[in-house]
Amino acid sequence: MNMNRKGLLAGIAFAAPATILFSVFVAYPFLQSIYYSFTQWDSIRPPVYTGLENYKELFKDSKMIQAFNNTLKMTIFGIVVQNPLALLLAVLLNRKFRTKAFLRTVFYMPVVVSLVVTSVVWGNILQYDGLVNYLLTQLGLESAVMDWLGNINTVFPTIILLTQWQALGYCAVIYLAGLQSIPQELYEASTIDGASGFRQFRYITFPLLMPVVTIVLFLTIVGGLKLFDLPYVMTNGGPGSASYTMTLAIYVAAFGNNTYGYATAAGIVLMIFIMIVTFLQLHFTRKQEVEA
Protein backbone atom coordinates (compact mmCIF):
# COMPACT_ATOMS: atom_id res chain seq x y z
CA MET A 1 0.00 0.00 0.00
CA ASN A 2 1.49 3.37 -0.92
CA MET A 3 1.92 6.24 1.55
CA ASN A 4 -0.72 8.46 0.00
CA ARG A 5 -3.43 5.91 0.22
CA LYS A 6 -2.50 5.11 3.79
CA GLY A 7 -2.63 8.81 4.65
CA LEU A 8 -6.08 9.13 3.12
CA LEU A 9 -7.37 6.17 5.09
CA ALA A 10 -5.99 7.67 8.28
CA GLY A 11 -7.71 10.96 7.40
CA ILE A 12 -11.02 9.19 6.95
CA ALA A 13 -10.57 7.38 10.25
CA PHE A 14 -9.89 10.70 11.99
CA ALA A 15 -12.90 12.45 10.49
CA ALA A 16 -15.26 9.49 10.92
CA PRO A 17 -16.44 9.91 14.54
CA ALA A 18 -17.45 13.56 14.09
CA THR A 19 -19.02 12.87 10.71
CA ILE A 20 -21.05 9.93 11.99
CA LEU A 21 -22.26 11.73 15.12
CA PHE A 22 -23.18 14.83 13.15
CA SER A 23 -24.96 12.83 10.46
CA VAL A 24 -26.97 10.73 12.89
CA PHE A 25 -27.92 13.42 15.41
CA VAL A 26 -28.08 16.60 13.33
CA ALA A 27 -28.24 16.05 9.57
CA TYR A 28 -30.53 13.02 9.43
CA PRO A 29 -33.10 14.41 11.92
CA PHE A 30 -33.05 17.66 9.96
CA LEU A 31 -33.94 15.90 6.71
CA GLN A 32 -36.71 14.10 8.57
CA SER A 33 -37.94 17.45 9.89
CA ILE A 34 -38.31 18.73 6.36
CA TYR A 35 -40.46 15.70 5.53
CA TYR A 36 -42.54 15.88 8.73
CA SER A 37 -43.23 19.56 8.14
CA PHE A 38 -45.40 18.49 5.16
CA THR A 39 -47.37 16.00 7.22
CA GLN A 40 -50.01 15.80 9.87
CA TRP A 41 -48.47 13.87 12.72
CA ASP A 42 -49.54 13.33 16.32
CA SER A 43 -46.85 10.73 17.09
CA ILE A 44 -49.48 8.03 17.76
CA ARG A 45 -50.68 7.41 14.23
CA PRO A 46 -48.13 7.49 11.39
CA PRO A 47 -47.61 10.86 9.67
CA VAL A 48 -50.02 11.70 6.80
CA TYR A 49 -48.76 13.80 3.90
CA THR A 50 -50.73 17.06 3.69
CA GLY A 51 -48.55 19.20 1.43
CA LEU A 52 -48.26 22.85 2.38
CA GLU A 53 -51.20 22.71 4.81
CA ASN A 54 -49.03 23.26 7.93
CA TYR A 55 -47.33 26.26 6.41
CA LYS A 56 -50.65 27.84 5.38
CA GLU A 57 -51.95 27.22 8.89
CA LEU A 58 -48.93 28.99 10.41
CA PHE A 59 -49.79 32.28 8.78
CA LYS A 60 -53.33 32.16 10.14
CA ASP A 61 -52.37 31.25 13.71
CA SER A 62 -52.56 34.41 15.82
CA LYS A 63 -50.28 33.00 18.54
CA MET A 64 -47.68 32.08 15.96
CA ILE A 65 -47.91 35.56 14.41
CA GLN A 66 -47.52 37.14 17.84
CA ALA A 67 -44.51 34.88 18.46
CA PHE A 68 -43.02 35.87 15.13
CA ASN A 69 -43.54 39.58 15.84
CA ASN A 70 -41.95 39.27 19.27
CA THR A 71 -38.99 37.40 17.86
CA LEU A 72 -38.61 40.07 15.20
CA LYS A 73 -38.74 42.86 17.82
CA MET A 74 -36.10 41.05 19.81
CA THR A 75 -33.84 40.80 16.76
CA ILE A 76 -34.26 44.47 15.88
CA PHE A 77 -33.59 45.50 19.46
CA GLY A 78 -30.44 43.37 19.46
CA ILE A 79 -29.17 45.10 16.33
CA VAL A 80 -30.18 48.68 17.14
CA VAL A 81 -29.74 48.90 20.91
CA GLN A 82 -27.72 45.99 22.29
CA ASN A 83 -24.84 46.26 19.87
CA PRO A 84 -24.16 49.99 20.19
CA LEU A 85 -24.50 49.68 23.99
CA ALA A 86 -22.05 46.78 24.14
CA LEU A 87 -19.61 48.71 21.95
CA LEU A 88 -19.94 51.82 24.12
CA LEU A 89 -19.34 49.75 27.22
CA ALA A 90 -16.28 48.16 25.61
CA VAL A 91 -14.86 51.56 24.60
CA LEU A 92 -15.26 52.79 28.17
CA LEU A 93 -13.84 49.59 29.66
CA ASN A 94 -10.85 49.97 27.36
CA ARG A 95 -9.79 53.17 29.10
CA LYS A 96 -7.33 53.36 31.95
CA PHE A 97 -8.74 53.41 35.47
CA ARG A 98 -8.25 51.64 38.76
CA THR A 99 -11.39 49.49 39.00
CA LYS A 100 -11.14 48.30 35.39
CA ALA A 101 -10.38 44.60 36.01
CA PHE A 102 -13.05 44.44 38.68
CA LEU A 103 -15.69 46.05 36.45
CA ARG A 104 -14.84 43.75 33.57
CA THR A 105 -15.51 40.79 35.84
CA VAL A 106 -18.77 42.24 37.13
CA PHE A 107 -20.17 43.01 33.68
CA TYR A 108 -19.34 39.49 32.54
CA MET A 109 -20.79 37.79 35.62
CA PRO A 110 -24.43 37.48 34.45
CA VAL A 111 -23.21 35.51 31.41
CA VAL A 112 -22.29 32.69 33.78
CA VAL A 113 -25.73 32.74 35.41
CA SER A 114 -28.17 30.50 33.58
CA LEU A 115 -31.31 31.87 31.96
CA VAL A 116 -33.34 29.68 34.31
CA VAL A 117 -31.75 31.28 37.37
CA THR A 118 -32.03 34.72 35.73
CA SER A 119 -35.74 34.06 35.28
CA VAL A 120 -36.21 33.03 38.90
CA VAL A 121 -34.25 35.93 40.41
CA TRP A 122 -35.62 38.65 38.16
CA GLY A 123 -39.07 37.12 38.32
CA ASN A 124 -38.89 37.64 42.07
CA ILE A 125 -37.44 41.15 41.79
CA LEU A 126 -40.12 42.17 39.27
CA GLN A 127 -43.17 40.65 40.89
CA TYR A 128 -45.83 42.97 42.25
CA ASP A 129 -44.50 43.04 45.81
CA GLY A 130 -40.89 42.70 44.65
CA LEU A 131 -37.86 44.93 44.79
CA VAL A 132 -38.51 47.12 41.74
CA ASN A 133 -41.94 48.22 42.87
CA TYR A 134 -40.65 48.60 46.43
CA LEU A 135 -37.95 50.99 45.24
CA LEU A 136 -40.42 52.92 43.08
CA THR A 137 -42.68 53.36 46.09
CA GLN A 138 -39.79 54.50 48.27
CA LEU A 139 -38.88 57.06 45.63
CA GLY A 140 -42.43 58.39 45.60
CA LEU A 141 -43.21 57.04 42.14
CA GLU A 142 -46.32 55.05 43.09
CA SER A 143 -47.86 55.80 39.71
CA ALA A 144 -45.11 53.76 38.02
CA VAL A 145 -45.75 50.69 40.16
CA MET A 146 -47.16 47.85 38.09
CA ASP A 147 -47.20 44.13 37.52
CA TRP A 148 -44.29 44.14 35.10
CA LEU A 149 -44.65 40.54 33.98
CA GLY A 150 -48.44 40.40 34.20
CA ASN A 151 -49.18 43.35 31.96
CA ILE A 152 -49.55 42.80 28.21
CA ASN A 153 -47.74 46.03 27.41
CA THR A 154 -44.74 45.65 29.70
CA VAL A 155 -44.07 41.92 29.69
CA PHE A 156 -42.13 41.56 26.47
CA PRO A 157 -40.10 44.79 26.76
CA THR A 158 -39.16 43.59 30.25
CA ILE A 159 -38.03 40.23 28.91
CA ILE A 160 -35.99 41.95 26.22
CA LEU A 161 -34.26 44.07 28.87
CA LEU A 162 -33.47 40.94 30.88
CA THR A 163 -31.79 39.34 27.88
CA GLN A 164 -29.64 42.48 27.78
CA TRP A 165 -28.72 42.06 31.41
CA GLN A 166 -27.63 38.52 30.67
CA ALA A 167 -25.80 39.01 27.37
CA LEU A 168 -24.41 42.55 27.33
CA GLY A 169 -21.19 41.61 29.14
CA TYR A 170 -20.47 38.81 26.66
CA CYS A 171 -20.80 41.15 23.68
CA ALA A 172 -18.79 43.88 25.41
CA VAL A 173 -15.91 41.50 26.15
CA ILE A 174 -15.74 40.44 22.50
CA TYR A 175 -15.76 44.09 21.43
CA LEU A 176 -13.08 44.80 24.00
CA ALA A 177 -10.91 42.10 22.42
CA GLY A 178 -11.49 43.72 19.04
CA LEU A 179 -10.46 47.13 20.38
CA GLN A 180 -7.30 45.62 21.85
CA SER A 181 -6.28 44.25 18.48
CA ILE A 182 -6.25 47.67 16.79
CA PRO A 183 -2.63 48.87 16.49
CA GLN A 184 -1.93 51.74 18.86
CA GLU A 185 0.26 53.49 16.26
CA LEU A 186 -2.78 54.40 14.18
CA TYR A 187 -4.14 56.50 17.01
CA GLU A 188 -0.78 58.09 17.70
CA ALA A 189 -0.34 59.06 14.06
CA SER A 190 -3.84 60.49 13.76
CA THR A 191 -3.45 62.47 16.97
CA ILE A 192 -0.40 64.13 15.46
CA ASP A 193 -2.52 64.90 12.40
CA GLY A 194 -4.96 66.62 14.74
CA ALA A 195 -7.88 64.17 14.57
CA SER A 196 -10.43 64.44 17.40
CA GLY A 197 -11.67 61.55 19.52
CA PHE A 198 -14.89 61.18 17.59
CA ARG A 199 -13.17 61.31 14.21
CA GLN A 200 -10.70 58.70 15.41
CA PHE A 201 -13.59 56.47 16.39
CA ARG A 202 -15.40 57.05 13.10
CA TYR A 203 -12.42 56.61 10.76
CA ILE A 204 -10.09 54.24 12.64
CA THR A 205 -11.83 52.27 15.37
CA PHE A 206 -15.12 51.59 13.66
CA PRO A 207 -13.87 50.37 10.26
CA LEU A 208 -11.19 48.19 11.85
CA LEU A 209 -13.72 46.79 14.29
CA MET A 210 -16.14 45.74 11.56
CA PRO A 211 -15.15 42.03 11.58
CA VAL A 212 -15.94 41.93 15.29
CA VAL A 213 -19.21 43.76 14.67
CA THR A 214 -20.05 40.97 12.23
CA ILE A 215 -19.42 38.32 14.89
CA VAL A 216 -21.28 40.07 17.69
CA LEU A 217 -24.27 40.82 15.46
CA PHE A 218 -24.36 37.21 14.36
CA LEU A 219 -24.28 36.00 17.96
CA THR A 220 -26.97 38.42 19.16
CA ILE A 221 -29.26 37.70 16.24
CA VAL A 222 -29.01 33.93 16.54
CA GLY A 223 -29.27 34.12 20.35
CA GLY A 224 -32.35 36.34 20.17
CA LEU A 225 -34.06 34.18 17.59
CA LYS A 226 -33.63 31.10 19.75
CA LEU A 227 -34.84 32.66 23.01
CA PHE A 228 -36.77 30.09 25.01
CA ASP A 229 -35.84 29.83 28.69
CA LEU A 230 -36.84 33.31 29.86
CA PRO A 231 -40.44 33.37 28.61
CA TYR A 232 -40.86 29.66 29.39
CA VAL A 233 -39.88 29.98 33.03
CA MET A 234 -41.11 33.51 33.79
CA THR A 235 -44.42 33.81 32.01
CA ASN A 236 -45.01 30.68 29.95
CA GLY A 237 -45.71 33.01 27.06
CA GLY A 238 -48.37 34.99 28.90
CA PRO A 239 -50.30 36.96 29.75
CA GLY A 240 -52.34 35.76 26.76
CA SER A 241 -49.67 35.32 24.14
CA ALA A 242 -47.88 38.60 24.85
CA SER A 243 -44.49 37.03 25.57
CA TYR A 244 -44.53 34.17 23.06
CA THR A 245 -41.36 33.60 21.11
CA MET A 246 -40.98 31.35 18.09
CA THR A 247 -39.17 28.64 20.02
CA LEU A 248 -41.72 28.69 22.83
CA ALA A 249 -44.60 28.59 20.35
CA ILE A 250 -43.01 25.56 18.69
CA TYR A 251 -42.60 23.83 22.04
CA VAL A 252 -46.22 24.50 23.00
CA ALA A 253 -47.54 23.42 19.60
CA ALA A 254 -45.82 20.11 20.16
CA PHE A 255 -46.30 19.34 23.83
CA GLY A 256 -49.47 21.28 24.46
CA ASN A 257 -51.35 20.27 21.34
CA ASN A 258 -49.49 17.19 20.03
CA THR A 259 -49.33 18.72 16.56
CA TYR A 260 -45.82 17.56 15.73
CA GLY A 261 -45.99 18.11 11.98
CA TYR A 262 -47.23 21.64 12.53
CA ALA A 263 -44.57 22.38 15.16
CA THR A 264 -41.88 21.04 12.85
CA ALA A 265 -43.10 23.31 10.06
CA ALA A 266 -42.78 26.24 12.47
CA GLY A 267 -39.24 25.05 13.23
CA ILE A 268 -38.40 25.08 9.54
CA VAL A 269 -39.82 28.60 9.18
CA LEU A 270 -37.69 29.71 12.14
CA MET A 271 -34.62 28.23 10.50
CA ILE A 272 -35.35 29.93 7.18
CA PHE A 273 -35.85 33.18 9.06
CA ILE A 274 -32.49 32.74 10.81
CA MET A 275 -30.85 31.99 7.45
CA ILE A 276 -32.27 35.10 5.81
CA VAL A 277 -31.44 37.44 8.67
CA THR A 278 -27.89 36.15 9.12
CA PHE A 279 -27.29 36.15 5.38
CA LEU A 280 -28.41 39.79 5.09
CA GLN A 281 -26.37 40.71 8.12
CA LEU A 282 -23.20 39.00 6.88
CA HIS A 283 -23.69 40.48 3.43
CA PHE A 284 -24.08 43.96 4.89
CA THR A 285 -21.32 43.93 7.49
CA ARG A 286 -18.75 42.06 5.38
CA LYS A 287 -18.92 44.91 2.85
CA GLN A 288 -17.89 47.36 5.56
CA GLU A 289 -14.85 45.38 6.63
CA VAL A 290 -11.37 46.66 5.84
CA GLU A 291 -7.95 45.14 6.38
CA ALA A 292 -5.81 46.66 9.10
Added chain:
Amino acid sequence: MRTMRWQQGRQASLATEIVLILISLLFLYPVFYLFMASLKRPEDFYNPLKLPSYLYVRHYAKAFSQIDVFQGFLNTLAVCIGSLFCIVIVASMAGYAIARQQNRGFQLLFYFLLSGMIIPVQTNMFPLFRLGVDLHLIDTRTFLILLYTAGTIPFATFLYTGFMKSVPREVEESASIDGCGKFRLFWWIVFPLLLPATGTVVITNIFGFWNDLITPLLYLKDPAKMTLMPQIVQFKANNQSIDYGPIFAMCSISTLPLLLLFVFTQKYMLRGLIVGSVKG
Protein backbone atom coordinates in the same frame (compact mmCIF):
# COMPACT_ATOMS: atom_id res chain seq x y z
CA MET B 1 8.45 43.66 16.86
CA ARG B 2 5.05 44.10 18.40
CA THR B 3 4.63 42.15 21.59
CA MET B 4 1.24 40.99 22.75
CA ARG B 5 0.32 43.18 25.64
CA TRP B 6 -2.96 44.26 27.13
CA GLN B 7 -3.17 47.58 25.33
CA GLN B 8 -4.35 50.55 27.29
CA GLY B 9 -6.67 53.19 25.93
CA ARG B 10 -6.87 56.77 27.14
CA GLN B 11 -7.20 57.63 30.78
CA ALA B 12 -10.85 57.66 31.85
CA SER B 13 -12.24 60.63 33.71
CA LEU B 14 -13.42 60.16 37.27
CA ALA B 15 -17.00 60.84 36.15
CA THR B 16 -16.84 58.01 33.61
CA GLU B 17 -15.52 55.67 36.25
CA ILE B 18 -18.29 56.56 38.67
CA VAL B 19 -20.98 56.12 36.03
CA LEU B 20 -19.53 52.72 35.12
CA ILE B 21 -19.47 51.65 38.75
CA LEU B 22 -23.10 52.69 39.17
CA ILE B 23 -24.17 50.76 36.09
CA SER B 24 -22.15 47.74 37.22
CA LEU B 25 -24.26 47.60 40.40
CA LEU B 26 -27.20 46.77 38.18
CA PHE B 27 -25.26 43.72 36.97
CA LEU B 28 -23.81 42.73 40.31
CA TYR B 29 -26.79 43.27 42.58
CA PRO B 30 -29.14 40.55 41.22
CA VAL B 31 -26.36 37.97 41.61
CA PHE B 32 -25.79 39.16 45.15
CA TYR B 33 -29.56 39.21 45.72
CA LEU B 34 -29.77 35.55 44.67
CA PHE B 35 -27.34 34.36 47.32
CA MET B 36 -28.52 36.79 49.96
CA ALA B 37 -32.20 35.93 49.58
CA SER B 38 -31.45 32.21 49.79
CA LEU B 39 -30.11 32.81 53.30
CA LYS B 40 -32.93 35.03 54.59
CA ARG B 41 -35.55 34.07 57.12
CA PRO B 42 -38.99 33.58 55.49
CA GLU B 43 -40.46 36.57 57.32
CA ASP B 44 -37.76 38.83 55.86
CA PHE B 45 -38.06 37.46 52.37
CA TYR B 46 -40.47 40.13 51.23
CA ASN B 47 -38.46 42.92 52.71
CA PRO B 48 -36.23 43.13 49.66
CA LEU B 49 -33.46 45.38 50.93
CA LYS B 50 -33.07 43.77 54.33
CA LEU B 51 -29.87 41.79 54.71
CA PRO B 52 -30.07 38.38 56.38
CA SER B 53 -29.74 38.90 60.14
CA TYR B 54 -28.00 35.54 60.47
CA LEU B 55 -27.35 32.71 58.06
CA TYR B 56 -30.66 30.91 57.77
CA VAL B 57 -29.96 27.57 56.12
CA ARG B 58 -33.38 25.98 56.33
CA HIS B 59 -34.22 26.87 52.72
CA TYR B 60 -31.31 24.66 51.71
CA ALA B 61 -32.43 21.89 54.01
CA LYS B 62 -35.92 22.12 52.55
CA ALA B 63 -34.64 22.05 48.95
CA PHE B 64 -32.50 19.00 49.72
CA SER B 65 -35.36 17.19 51.42
CA GLN B 66 -37.88 17.81 48.64
CA ILE B 67 -35.75 17.13 45.61
CA ASP B 68 -32.59 15.12 45.05
CA VAL B 69 -30.33 18.12 44.48
CA PHE B 70 -27.17 16.12 45.06
CA GLN B 71 -28.11 13.61 42.34
CA GLY B 72 -29.05 16.47 40.05
CA PHE B 73 -25.69 18.04 40.66
CA LEU B 74 -23.86 14.79 39.85
CA ASN B 75 -25.96 14.27 36.72
CA THR B 76 -25.23 17.77 35.49
CA LEU B 77 -21.53 17.33 36.20
CA ALA B 78 -21.42 13.95 34.44
CA VAL B 79 -23.24 15.21 31.36
CA CYS B 80 -21.11 18.34 31.24
CA ILE B 81 -17.77 16.56 31.57
CA GLY B 82 -18.83 13.71 29.27
CA SER B 83 -19.89 16.11 26.55
CA LEU B 84 -16.75 18.24 26.80
CA PHE B 85 -14.58 15.13 26.69
CA CYS B 86 -16.34 13.77 23.59
CA ILE B 87 -16.44 17.05 21.72
CA VAL B 88 -12.75 17.71 22.26
CA ILE B 89 -11.83 14.24 21.01
CA VAL B 90 -14.02 14.02 17.92
CA ALA B 91 -13.68 17.66 16.82
CA SER B 92 -9.91 17.85 17.24
CA MET B 93 -9.50 14.69 15.17
CA ALA B 94 -11.86 15.95 12.48
CA GLY B 95 -10.22 19.38 12.43
CA TYR B 96 -6.82 17.74 12.02
CA ALA B 97 -7.98 15.60 9.11
CA ILE B 98 -9.74 18.50 7.36
CA ALA B 99 -6.77 20.85 7.75
CA ARG B 100 -4.13 18.33 6.61
CA GLN B 101 -5.81 16.24 3.90
CA GLN B 102 -5.38 17.42 0.32
CA ASN B 103 -8.37 15.46 -0.93
CA ARG B 104 -11.27 17.75 -1.94
CA GLY B 105 -13.73 15.50 -0.18
CA PHE B 106 -12.52 16.88 3.13
CA GLN B 107 -13.33 20.44 2.05
CA LEU B 108 -16.85 19.33 1.26
CA LEU B 109 -17.03 17.59 4.62
CA PHE B 110 -16.02 20.87 6.27
CA TYR B 111 -18.94 22.73 4.69
CA PHE B 112 -21.27 19.86 5.50
CA LEU B 113 -20.37 20.08 9.19
CA LEU B 114 -20.53 23.90 9.19
CA SER B 115 -24.07 23.84 7.83
CA GLY B 116 -25.19 22.60 11.25
CA MET B 117 -24.57 26.03 12.79
CA ILE B 118 -27.88 27.49 11.69
CA ILE B 119 -30.20 24.62 12.63
CA PRO B 120 -32.01 25.49 15.88
CA VAL B 121 -32.65 22.69 18.41
CA GLN B 122 -36.38 23.21 18.07
CA THR B 123 -36.37 22.31 14.39
CA ASN B 124 -35.04 18.83 15.11
CA MET B 125 -36.71 18.05 18.40
CA PHE B 126 -39.33 15.52 17.27
CA PRO B 127 -37.23 13.47 14.87
CA LEU B 128 -34.63 13.36 17.65
CA PHE B 129 -37.23 12.17 20.11
CA ARG B 130 -38.16 9.32 17.78
CA LEU B 131 -34.53 8.53 17.10
CA GLY B 132 -33.95 8.39 20.84
CA VAL B 133 -36.80 5.93 21.23
CA ASP B 134 -35.60 3.78 18.33
CA LEU B 135 -32.04 3.65 19.64
CA HIS B 136 -33.24 3.02 23.23
CA LEU B 137 -31.43 6.19 24.26
CA ILE B 138 -34.42 8.23 25.35
CA ASP B 139 -34.34 9.14 29.04
CA THR B 140 -30.62 8.46 29.35
CA ARG B 141 -27.78 10.82 30.19
CA THR B 142 -25.82 9.25 27.32
CA PHE B 143 -28.36 10.67 24.86
CA LEU B 144 -27.76 14.15 26.27
CA ILE B 145 -24.01 13.73 25.88
CA LEU B 146 -24.41 12.54 22.28
CA LEU B 147 -26.73 15.43 21.43
CA TYR B 148 -24.50 18.08 22.98
CA THR B 149 -21.47 16.61 21.25
CA ALA B 150 -23.18 16.42 17.86
CA GLY B 151 -24.63 19.93 18.24
CA THR B 152 -21.23 21.42 19.06
CA ILE B 153 -19.35 19.66 16.25
CA PRO B 154 -19.87 22.51 13.72
CA PHE B 155 -18.38 25.21 15.93
CA ALA B 156 -15.64 23.08 17.48
CA THR B 157 -14.48 21.57 14.18
CA PHE B 158 -14.41 25.04 12.66
CA LEU B 159 -12.23 26.24 15.51
CA TYR B 160 -9.82 23.29 15.42
CA THR B 161 -9.51 23.43 11.64
CA GLY B 162 -8.62 27.12 11.81
CA PHE B 163 -6.20 26.54 14.64
CA MET B 164 -4.38 23.74 12.81
CA LYS B 165 -3.02 26.39 10.43
CA SER B 166 -0.76 27.63 13.21
CA VAL B 167 0.69 24.16 13.86
CA PRO B 168 3.84 23.70 11.72
CA ARG B 169 3.89 20.63 9.48
CA GLU B 170 7.58 20.03 10.18
CA VAL B 171 6.72 18.76 13.65
CA GLU B 172 4.65 15.96 12.18
CA GLU B 173 7.12 15.18 9.39
CA SER B 174 10.02 14.63 11.72
CA ALA B 175 7.93 12.50 14.02
CA SER B 176 6.67 10.31 11.20
CA ILE B 177 10.26 9.79 9.99
CA ASP B 178 10.95 8.46 13.45
CA GLY B 179 8.34 5.81 12.70
CA CYS B 180 5.56 7.25 14.78
CA GLY B 181 2.14 5.92 13.73
CA LYS B 182 -0.65 8.29 12.69
CA PHE B 183 -2.66 7.97 15.86
CA ARG B 184 0.28 8.24 18.21
CA LEU B 185 1.55 11.16 16.17
CA PHE B 186 -1.73 12.98 16.62
CA TRP B 187 -2.27 12.30 20.31
CA TRP B 188 1.33 12.74 21.43
CA ILE B 189 2.58 15.51 19.15
CA VAL B 190 -0.28 17.47 17.57
CA PHE B 191 -3.00 17.38 20.20
CA PRO B 192 -0.91 19.05 22.93
CA LEU B 193 -0.16 21.90 20.49
CA LEU B 194 -3.91 22.42 20.06
CA LEU B 195 -4.34 23.23 23.75
CA PRO B 196 -5.44 26.88 23.24
CA ALA B 197 -8.20 25.73 20.88
CA THR B 198 -9.22 23.02 23.34
CA GLY B 199 -9.38 25.66 26.07
CA THR B 200 -11.66 27.80 23.92
CA VAL B 201 -13.94 24.88 23.10
CA VAL B 202 -14.23 24.03 26.78
CA ILE B 203 -14.89 27.55 28.07
CA THR B 204 -17.35 28.52 25.35
CA ASN B 205 -19.43 25.39 25.94
CA ILE B 206 -19.17 24.52 29.60
CA PHE B 207 -21.73 27.14 30.65
CA GLY B 208 -24.06 26.24 27.82
CA PHE B 209 -24.03 22.53 28.74
CA TRP B 210 -24.37 23.19 32.46
CA ASN B 211 -27.14 25.75 32.06
CA ASP B 212 -29.12 24.09 29.28
CA LEU B 213 -32.81 23.65 29.93
CA ILE B 214 -34.51 22.53 26.76
CA THR B 215 -32.57 19.33 25.98
CA PRO B 216 -33.08 17.61 29.36
CA LEU B 217 -36.62 18.97 29.44
CA LEU B 218 -37.35 17.21 26.16
CA TYR B 219 -35.45 13.96 26.51
CA LEU B 220 -35.25 13.12 30.22
CA LYS B 221 -38.10 11.96 32.38
CA ASP B 222 -36.67 9.90 35.21
CA PRO B 223 -36.11 12.20 38.26
CA ALA B 224 -33.00 10.18 39.14
CA LYS B 225 -31.36 11.25 35.87
CA MET B 226 -32.51 14.86 35.82
CA THR B 227 -30.03 17.73 35.62
CA LEU B 228 -30.20 20.89 37.71
CA MET B 229 -31.96 23.33 35.35
CA PRO B 230 -35.10 21.25 34.70
CA GLN B 231 -35.05 20.35 38.42
CA ILE B 232 -35.33 24.03 39.29
CA VAL B 233 -38.12 24.57 36.77
CA GLN B 234 -40.08 21.55 37.98
CA PHE B 235 -39.54 22.45 41.59
CA LYS B 236 -40.86 25.94 40.87
CA ALA B 237 -43.86 24.54 39.00
CA ASN B 238 -44.71 22.11 41.84
CA ASN B 239 -44.47 24.86 44.43
CA GLN B 240 -47.32 27.02 43.29
CA SER B 241 -47.40 28.53 46.76
CA ILE B 242 -44.99 31.45 46.88
CA ASP B 243 -42.25 29.66 48.77
CA TYR B 244 -39.33 31.24 46.95
CA GLY B 245 -36.73 30.40 49.62
CA PRO B 246 -35.92 26.79 48.63
CA ILE B 247 -36.06 27.71 44.94
CA PHE B 248 -33.48 30.41 45.56
CA ALA B 249 -31.41 27.88 47.48
CA MET B 250 -31.45 25.52 44.48
CA CYS B 251 -30.58 28.37 42.12
CA SER B 252 -27.65 29.29 44.36
CA ILE B 253 -26.38 25.71 44.45
CA SER B 254 -26.49 25.46 40.67
CA THR B 255 -24.87 28.85 40.08
CA LEU B 256 -22.10 28.85 42.68
CA PRO B 257 -19.77 26.31 40.99
CA LEU B 258 -19.84 28.19 37.69
CA LEU B 259 -19.36 31.52 39.38
CA LEU B 260 -16.36 30.26 41.34
CA LEU B 261 -14.94 28.63 38.21
CA PHE B 262 -15.31 31.93 36.39
CA VAL B 263 -13.86 34.11 39.12
CA PHE B 264 -10.79 31.90 39.59
CA THR B 265 -10.06 31.26 35.92
CA GLN B 266 -11.34 34.47 34.37
CA LYS B 267 -7.95 35.52 33.05
CA TYR B 268 -7.73 32.38 30.91
CA MET B 269 -11.41 32.34 30.28
CA LEU B 270 -11.68 35.80 28.79
CA ARG B 271 -8.54 35.19 26.75
CA GLY B 272 -9.94 31.92 25.42
CA LEU B 273 -13.18 33.61 24.53
CA ILE B 274 -11.22 36.21 22.63
CA VAL B 275 -9.26 33.60 20.65
CA GLY B 276 -12.53 31.93 19.77
CA SER B 277 -14.40 35.01 18.67
CA VAL B 278 -11.79 37.12 16.94
CA LYS B 279 -9.97 34.34 15.13
CA GLY B 280 -13.13 32.38 14.48
